[in-house]
Amino acid sequence: MSSQSAVIRLTDDEIREYLAFACRLGELGGEVILPHFRAALAVDNKAASGGYDPVTIADRAAEEAISREIARVHPEHAIHGEEHGRSPGVSPLCWVIDPIDGTRAFILGQLHWGVLIALNDGARPLLGVMHQPYVGETFLGSPLGAVLRRNGTEHRLHARACANLRDAAVCASHPDQFARREERAAFDLVASKARLARFGGDCYNYCLLAAGLIDVVIESALFAYDVQALIPIVEAAGGVMTGWDGQPCYQGGAVIAAGDPALHRTLLEVLGWAVA
Amino acid sequence: MSSQSAVIRLTDDEIREYLAFACRLGELGGEVILPHFRAALAVDNKAASGGYDPVTIADRAAEEAISREIARVHPEHAIHGEEHGRSPGVSPLCWVIDPIDGTRAFILGQLHWGVLIALNDGARPLLGVMHQPYVGETFLGSPLGAVLRRNGTEHRLHARACANLRDAAVCASHPDQFARREERAAFDLVASKARLARFGGDCYNYCLLAAGLIDVVIESALFAYDVQALIPIVEAAGGVMTGWDGQPCYQGGAVIAAGDPALHRTLLEVLGWAVA
Numbered sequence: 001m002s003s004q005s006a007v008i009r010l011t012d013d014e015i016r017e018y019l020a021f022a023c024r025l026g027e028l029g030g031e032v033i034l035p036h037f038r039a040a041l042a043v044d045n046k047a048a049s050g051g052y053d054p055v056t057i058a059d060r061a062a063e064e065a066i067s068r069e070i071a072r073v074h075p076e077h078a079i080h081g082e083e084h085g086r087s088p089g090v091s092p093l094c095w096v097i098d099p100i101d102g103t104r105a106f107i108l109g110q111l112h113w114g115v116l117i118a119l120n121d122g123a124r125p126l127l128g129v130m131h132q133p134y135v136g137e138t139f140l141g142s143p144l145g146a147v148l149r150r151n152g153t154e155h156r157l158h159a160r161a162c163a164n165l166r167d168a169a170v171c172a173s174h175p176d177q178f179a180r181r182e183e184r185a186a187f188d189l190v191a192s193k194a195r196l197a198r199f200g201g202d203c204y205n206y207c208l209l210a211a212g213l214i215d216v217v218i219e220s221a222l223f224a225y226d227v228q229a230l231i232p233i234v235e236a237a238g239g240v241m242t243g244w245d246g247q248p249c250y251q252g253g254a255v256i257a258a259g260d261p262a263l264h265r266t267l268l269e270v271l272g273w274a275v276a
Numbered sequence: 277m278s279s280q281s282a283v284i285r286l287t288d289d290e291i292r293e294y295l296a297f298a299c300r301l302g303e304l305g306g307e308v309i310l311p312h313f314r315a316a317l318a319v320d321n322k323a324a325s326g327g328y329d330p331v332t333i334a335d336r337a338a339e340e341a342i343s344r345e346i347a348r349v350h351p352e353h354a355i356h357g358e359e360h361g362r363s364p365g366v367s368p369l370c371w372v373i374d375p376i377d378g379t380r381a382f383i384l385g386q387l388h389w390g391v392l393i394a395l396n397d398g399a400r401p402l403l404g405v406m407h408q409p410y411v412g413e414t415f416l417g418s419p420l421g422a423v424l425r426r427n428g429t430e431h432r433l434h435a436r437a438c439a440n441l442r443d444a445a446v447c448a449s450h451p452d453q454f455a456r457r458e459e460r461a462a463f464d465l466v467a468s469k470a471r472l473a474r475f476g477g478d479c480y481n482y483c484l485l486a487a488g489l490i491d492v493v494i495e496s497a498l499f500a501y502d503v504q505a506l507i508p509i510v511e512a513a514g515g516v517m518t519g520w521d522g523q524p525c526y527q528g529g530a531v532i533a534a535g536d537p538a539l540h541r542t543l544l545e546v547l548g549w550a551v552a
Contacts, residue, residue: 038489041487108474108489111411135387155317160316174475198380198384200388201476213316
C-alpha cells in the first residue's frame with residue numbers, strides 16, 4: 001500500500017478531537033521540559049552541576065511522556081519522534097514529534113523554542129501544534145483554521161499581504177544553518193533586498209508568519225519533525241510553505257514559508273535557481 | 277562641576293528605594309507598550325491598518341509615561357531617554373530610559389525585547405532594570421546584587437565560570453549590527469572559535485549572561501540608553517562589561533560582556549586589536 005492510498009479523511013469532529021489531543025500532548029511535554037529550562041537558576045538544583053545536560057534530558061523525557069500518552073490513547077497510531085525515531089502503527093495516522101524545537105535557544109535560556117506536535121494522515125501533516133510552556137502560548141493549525149491560545153483567550157491567525165520583497169520582514173534561525181554554500185548565498189541575496197532581516201526564532205518565526213507579523217522564513221537542512229507541525233499552522237493562516245523547489249516539504253530539507261503567495265512565487269525563482 | 281565630582285553616594289536603603297521605583301517605571305512602560313505588541317492579532321484593533329506604526333507609538337507613549345512619573349516623584353532628577361533626549365535636573369542623578377530595547381524583535385512579534393531603566397549617579401549607572409511585560413519577567417541589578425523576578429518568585433543571578441572560548445556560548449543581535457567591517461570580522465573570528473554562536477536576543481542576552489546561561493555578548497554601535505540598565509545587572513552577577521578597548525562603555529559604542537573575567541581579558545586581545 002503506498003502512503004498516498006493510505007490517506008485517511010477525517011471529519012471536522014475528528015479533527016477537533018485530535019487537535020485537542022495534540023494540545024494535551026504539547027502541554028504534557030511542556031510540563032516535563034519546564035523544570036530543565038534555565039535550570040542553572042534553580043538554587044537547589046543539585047543536578048545543575050556535574051555533566052547535567054538539561055536539553056538532552058528534557059528532550060528525551062518529554063518525547064517518552066508524549067509517546068506513552070499516544071500509545072495509551074491511540075495504540076493503533078504510528079509515532080515519529082526526534083529522539084526515538086519511528087514506531088509503526090496499524091493506522092496510517094502518525095504523530096510527528098519534536099519535543100524541543102529550538103534547542104540552542106533553550107540551552108541559552110532564550111524564549112524562542114517550543115514543543116511541536118503534528119498529526120500526519122499518511123501522506124501529509126493534517127494538523128499541528130506549537131506549544132511554548134514558559135510563555136504559556138499555543139499556536140494551532142488545521143483545516144478548521146489557525147489560532148493562538150493564551151491565558152484563556154484565542155486569536156484567529158491570518159498571514160498578511162506583502163507582495164514585494166522590499167516591504168518584507170525575512171527570518172532564518174542562523175547563518176550557519178544553511179547546509180550548502182549556495183543556500184547561504186541565496187538567503188543573503190534575498191535578505192539584502194528585504195526591508196528587514198533577522199536571525200533567531202526557530203519554530204516561532206513560522207507561527208509569527210501565520211500571525212501576520214513576519215513575511216518570509218527561509219531555512220535549510222530541516223527534518224520532517226521540524227516542519228510537520230508548522231505547515232498546517234502556516235497554511236491555515238493563508239500562507240504557503242514548500243521546499244525551495246516549490247514541491248511539498250513534508251520531509252524537511254530546504255524550506256521557504258511566505259505569508260503572501262505572490263511573494264512566495266517570486267522568491268522561488270531565485271531559491272529554485274540556487275539549488276537547481 | 278565635573279561629572280566625577282558630582283557623583284552621589286547612596287545608602288543601601290536609598291538603593292532599595294530607587295530600585296523599587298525603577299521596577300515601577302518598567303512596569304508602567306510595559307503597561308503602555310503591551311496593547312501595541314502583536315497589535316495585528318487584535319481583531320477589533322481598527323488602528324492596526326492605515327499607517328499605524330506600533331513600535332514608534334508604543335516607544336514614545338511609554339517614554340512619556342515614564343518621564344512624567346519621574347518628574348512627579350523626583351522632579352530634581354535628570355532624564356535621558358531614547359525618544360526625547362536629555363532633560364537636565366538639579367541633582368546629578370539621571371534616569372536613563374530605553375522604552376523598547378529590541379525594536380526589531382518587537383515589530384516581528386518575537387519575545388526578546390524589554391523596557392530598560394537605569395539610574396546613573398552622575399558618573400556611571402548605579403542600578404538597572406530590564407522588564408519584559410508580555411513574559412512577565414524583571415531582571416534587576418545594583419550593588420545589592422542581581423536577581424530575576426517572575427510570578428512572585430525571585431532568583432539570584434550568578435554569571436558562570438567559562439575561561440576558554442571553545443566552551444563558550446557567544447551572542448550578538450545581528451551580523452549587520454556591526455558598524456565597521458573590522459568589527460564584523462572580529463566577531464566572526466571569535467564566533468568561529470566558540471562552542472556555540474547565536475544571533476538575536478538584544479537586551480535578553482546580557483540578562484541571560486548574568487543568569488549563567490550565556491558566556492559572551494559582543495555588539496557595536498550601541499547608545500548609552502542601550503547599555504546603562506544592563507551594566508549593573510551583568511556586574512552584580514559577577515560578569516564584566518566594557519568597550520572593546522577595555523574602557524567603561526557607559527556611553528555605548530562597541531561593547532563586550534563576559535560572565536568570566538578571564539575570558540573577557542582573552543577576548544579583549546583580539547577585539548582591542550581590531551579597533552586599535
